[in-house]
Amino acid sequence: MNQIKVLFVCMGNICRSPTAEGVFHKLIKDLEMADHFMIDSAGTHAYHVGENPDHRAQMTAKQRGVNLSQIQARKVHANDFEHFDHILAMDGDNYQLLFDACPEQYQHKIKLFLDYAPEHPETDVPDPYFGGQNGFEHVFDLVEDASRGFYHSVIK
Numbered sequence: 001m002n003q004i005k006v007l008f009v010c011m012g013n014i015c016r017s018p019t020a021e022g023v024f025h026k027l028i029k030d031l032e033m034a035d036h037f038m039i040d041s042a043g044t045h046a047y048h049v050g051e052n053p054d055h056r057a058q059m060t061a062k063q064r065g066v067n068l069s070q071i072q073a074r075k076v077h078a079n080d081f082e083h084f085d086h087i088l089a090m091d092g093d094n095y096q097l098l099f100d101a102c103p104e105q106y107q108h109k110i111k112l113f114l115d116y117a118p119e120h121p122e123t124d125v126p127d128p129y130f131g132g133q134n135g136f137e138h139v140f141d142l143v144e145d146a147s148r149g150f151y152h153s154v155i156k
Contacts, residue, residue, distance in 0.1 A: 001036050003035075003036060003037065003038050004036060004037050004038070004085055004086070004154055005037075005038045005039075005083060005084045005085045005086070006024065006037060006038070006039050006040075006084065006085065006086045006088065006150075007039075007040050007041065007042060007076075007080055007084040007086070007087045007088065008020035008021050008024070008039075008040070008041040008042075008088050008090070008113065009041065009042050009043065009044060009076060009087060009088065009089050009090065009094055009098060010041075010043060010044075010089075010090040010091070010094055010125070010127070011043055011044055011045050011047070011093075011094055011127065012043045012045055012047040012048045012073060012129075013041055013042050013043030013048060013049075013073035013074060013075070014043075014048045014051055014052075014053050014054045014057070014073050014129075015053065015054050015056075015057045015127060015128055015129050015136070015139070016090040016091075016125050016127065016128070016139055016143070017041035017042065017043065017090060018041050018053040018057065018068050018071040018073070019053070019057050019060075019061060019066075019068065019136075019139060019140060019143050020041060020088070020090070020113060020125075020143045020146070020147065021039055021040065021041035021068075021071060022061050022066040022067065022068045022071065023061070023066055023140070023143045023144055023147050024037075024039055024147045024150070024151070025039050025066075026065065026066050027147050027148065027151060028151065031151070033151075033155070040084075041071065041074075042073075042074050042075060042076040042077075042080065043073060043074070043075055043076065044075070044076055044094050044097040044098065045075065046075040048073040049073055049074055049075055050072055050073060050074075051072065051073045052068070052069060052071065052072060052073075053068045053069075053071055053073075054129065056128070056133060056136045057128075057136055057139075059136075060133070060136040060137060060139075060140050061140065064140060076098065076101070078101075081101075081102045081103060081106040081109065082103075082106060084109065085109060086109060086111065086150075086154070087102075087109045087110045087111070088111055088112070088113040088116075088150065089110060089111070089112055089113060090113055090124065090125040090127075091112070091123075091124035091125060091126075091127070092112065092123065092124055095110060095111075095112055098110050112124070113125060113143075113146045113150070114142060114146050115146075116146045116147075116149030116150040116153060117142060117145040117146040117149050118149070119145065120142060120145060122142065125139055125142050125143065125146075126138065126139065
């Protein structure tokens with residue numbers, strides 16, 4: 001099995017996409033599949049490059065057994081479109097930004113992350129940055145479900 005390269009993307013890479021990176025990393029580690037994946041996250045904007053995830057995202061993750069403390073925000077690079085097999089956008093706005101920046105031959109790699117959680121009516125993982133703690137809990141729930149769905153879609 002070739003290594004599957006996955007990039008999770010939100011706007012600033014401090015809330016949703018690092019949460020997805022951490023949750024998916026824990027999932028594949030628990031399933032003893034970590035050697036089969038390369039996982040990263042990035043933002044479509046450079047607002048927080050070099051910063052750790054939002055403390056509320058880290059706290060929520062830690063309470064659920066996921067460590068985000070080693071993740072540092074970065075911006076999507078042009079070579080990410082070629083390098084990664086799957087580029088999973090957290091919402092429609094970031095999906096469109098990625099799609100517009102992506103060379104045509106790689107556009108098929110870009111998907112909405114919640115497409116892998118059809119049991120949820122949402123299509124976007126909401127940005128919890130300006131909300132309260134409940135927003136981070138909700139994001140974590142969505143990300144867990146989408147992570148399981150994505151995993152099962154690529155490991156058939």
